[in-house]
Amino acid sequence: MRILTSIIAVTFTSIATESVNAQHYHKAEQNPYSLVYEGAISENVIGKVNIHPVTYTLNGIDIVANVYTPANYTASKQYPAVVVAHPNGGVKEQTAGLYAQRLAEAGFITLVADASYQGGSGGKPRHTDKPQFRTEDIHGMADFMTTYPGVDQNRLGILGICAGGGYTLKAVQSDKRFKAVATLSMFNSGEVRRNGFQNSQLNSIQERLQQATAARTQERVEGKISYVGVASITDEEIAKTSTDLYREGYEYYYRTHAHPNSTFLYTMSSLMDLMTWDATDGIELINQPLLMIAGSKADTKYMTDEAFSKVSNAENKELFLIDGATHIQTYWKAEYVEQAVNKLVKFYQSKFKS
Structure with a gap:
């Protein structure tokens, strides 16, 4: 696996997919909206x-x-609406778009946007991944949706997927335009960047903070950007990856659902902000109804459990487990997506009753 730690520029190239079963491979260029x-x-x-x-x-x-609009959408009518925050490294054309489309099929106006500095959105340095920007992106989606024709401002909800779920938990602490809050396979980016996945890097926190600090100095003094993450990966390396999250994540992002705007890279200097941040800080400020969904077999489930236990002032809260699902399988596997969507629709509909 090629881990990038210091790069001035990165050229993104397509990754071979011959070994992937064609029926599970979706090419961006085959769809007019990618x-x-x-x-x-x-x-x-x-x-x-x-x-x-x-x-x-x-x-x-x-x-x-x-923006996804429901069947027979008419701007003069009033509709419930949901914004969808995408995972780390993800873009609007992947799982966030799938859930946005499925919720639109259930009668909601939905919005999914690429995060600032990522995907097709602007901002430099590219692939900056700072929590304050991701939460501001969510506030910006609310700004946009409250002025979109047909959106009922009193029936605006949010769904955060993976890291988008962690940023959602932070954004809704202050943004009360969101009347109902849901997360799917929530990933606490700050905790993982600080402690390592499943607390595997507790002994190197200070070392990594020093590297992030040096990277920021390099940006300012030399104009060079250092990146950390996976630039490309072979089938053999995927097969040897021990955790479900990363093995299945590499398959999803680099094989079966690859998109040219999606990447596992982020600027090393972002760690200065990520490692001092936590999705659950201030979580007692959430007073909206909260639904947290996770796969019962997800190796990230501990993050949902931690956050859920700390929620103390929500109007009501519910933890819904999808039996047998891993983290990445909730992104695409039809039977698990169906269960999640059905639960989400019932949740929003019940909370949006006037």
């Missing part, structure tokens, strides 16, 4: 769910996003 999930919209048809690529500006950065 969507890579199964059952993705390929054209807008009158009377059905439609997709609308949009761009808006947030703090001087151009954000690219997709």
Whole structure:
């Protein structure tokens, strides 16, 4: 596995996919909206769910996003709405788009946007991954949706997937425009960047903070950007990866649901912010209804359990486990997606009753 620790520039190239079963491989170039999930919209048809690529500006950065409108959408009517925050390294065309489309099929106007500095959105250095930017992205999605034709501001919800779930838990502490909050396979980026996955790097915290500090100095003094993460990976390396999260994650992002805007890289200097941040800090400020969904076999489930136990002031809270599912399987596997979507629809509908 090639781990990048100091790079001035990165050239992204396609990764071989010959060994992947074709029926599970979705190519971005085969869809006019570059969507890579199964059952993705390929054209807008009158009377059905439609997709609308949009761009808006947030703090001087151009954000690219997709709005999904329900069947027979009419701007003069009022609809419940949900914004979807994508995983680390993910983009709007992958699992976040899948859930946005499925929720639109259930009657919601939905929005999924690429994070600032990531995907198709603007911002430099590229692949900056700082928590304050990701939470601000969520506030920006609320800004956009509260002015979108047909959105009922009193029925706005949010779904955060993986790291998007962790950032969601932080954003909704202060943003009360979100009336109902849900997470799927929540990933606490601060905890993992600080302690390592499953607390595997507790002995190197100070060393990694020193590396992040040096990387920031390098950015300022030399204009060079250091990256950390996986630039590419072979099938053999994937097979040898011991944790479900990363093995299945590499398969998802680099093989079966690869997208040219998606990457496992992030700037090393981002660790200065990530390692001092935690999704559960201030979690007692959440007073909205909260639903947290995780796979029963997910090796990330401990993060959902930790966060859920700390929620003390939510109007009500519920933990829903998808039996047999791993973290990444909740992104794409039809039977697990179906269970999650059905639960989400019932949750939002019950909380949006006037």
